[in-house]
Amino acid sequence: MSFLLKFSSLIDRLNQTVGRAVAWLTLLVVVVSATNAIIRKIFSVSSNAWLELQWYLFGAIFLLAAGYTFLRNEHVRVDVVAQRFTRKTQIYIEIIGVVFFLLPACLLVFWLSIPYFYKSYVLLEQSSNTGGLIRWPVKLLIPVGFGLLILSGVSHLIKCIGFLQGRCPDPLAQAEAMQKAEVNAADVIRQHAEEKLEQQRQHIEKGAV
Template sequence: MLLRTLDSINEIIGKLISLFAIVFAGVIIYEVFMRYALHQPTRWSFDVTKQLYGFYFIMLGAYALKHQAHVRVDLLIQRFSPAVQRWVEVVGYLVFFFPFVWIFLTRSYAFAERSFAQGETTYGAVQIPVYPLKMAMVVAAALLLIQGIVTVIRLIFHKEAEHHGS
C-alpha cells in the first residue's frame, strides 16, 4: 500500500509537470512568430524557456525512474538469471544511485537556500528569479530518492507486477 502511494505521488506529479511542455512550446512558438513574422523578438523568451525547460527536465526524473525510462546498459548482466540481475541492480542502486541522489539532494538544498537568500535572478534583459528553479531541484531530488527507495524495495522483495508500472 505504501509503495503504491509513493508511486502515485510521482505519477501525479509527472503528469502535472508534463503539462509544462505545452507552456514551453507556446513560449517558443510565440517567440518564433514575434521574431520572424513581426520582426520584433522578445527580450524575455530565452530566459523563460531556459527556466521552463530546466524545471520540466529536472522534475521528471522520478517519473522516468518509475517507468524505467532512464538509459540502461544491460549488456553484462543480461546473461545472468533474473534473480542475479535483481541483486546486481540492488547493488548498483546502493553503490551509485543513492550516493548520487544524496549529493544531489544536499547540494541542491544548499544551492537553493543561497539563491533564495540572495534573491538571485537571471542576467538577461529581463531579470527572472532563479531560486524557484533551484528549489525545484531539491523537490526533484527528494522525489527521485523516494522512487529509488520504492524501486529497491520492489527489487529486494521481487514485487514484479508492481515494479513494472501498475
C-alpha cells in the first residue's frame, strides 16, 4: 500500500503541475480573442488560423485540466443524499463511482481517441477552412486529457482505499482543504488590492487639496 500511496502522490503532483500550467492558457485565450476582435473591427482583417487557435486553446483548458479539477473535487456533484451518510459510507460511494462509472467511461473515450488522433497524425490532416491549422495537435488533446483524468481517478481510488485502511488522510477532506486554502488566498489578494486602491484614492484627494 505504501508504494501505491507514493504512486498516488506522484499522480497528484503531475496533475497539479499540468493544472497550474493550463491556468495560464486562460490568459492566452483572452489575449488572442481580444487581438482577433480588435484587428477585425479596426482593420477588417480576419484569420482562420487565429480563430482556430482560440478553439484549440479553449479545448486544451477543459481537457488538460480535467484531472486537476477532479483532484480538487470540483466536478459537478449531486450530494443531496450522500451528505447524510457517514464519511466511511461516502468513501465507499466514491470507490463505486470511480470503479464502475468514471474509469470505464474515461477508458472507453481514451481507447477510441487513439486511432482518431493517429489517423489525423499520419495523414497530416489540415483544417477544411482556408488558412486553418493542422488538426492532429488538437486531436491529441483528447487522449492526453482523458489519460490525466484516468490517472487522477486511479489516485483517488488509492487514497479512498488507503483511508479505509487507516493508511492516509480523508481524500474528500483534503480536497475541501485545498478549496478553502485557494479561496482564502484569493481573499487576501483582493483585500490587498482594495487597500492599495484606497491608499491611492486618499493620496489623490490629498494632492487635490
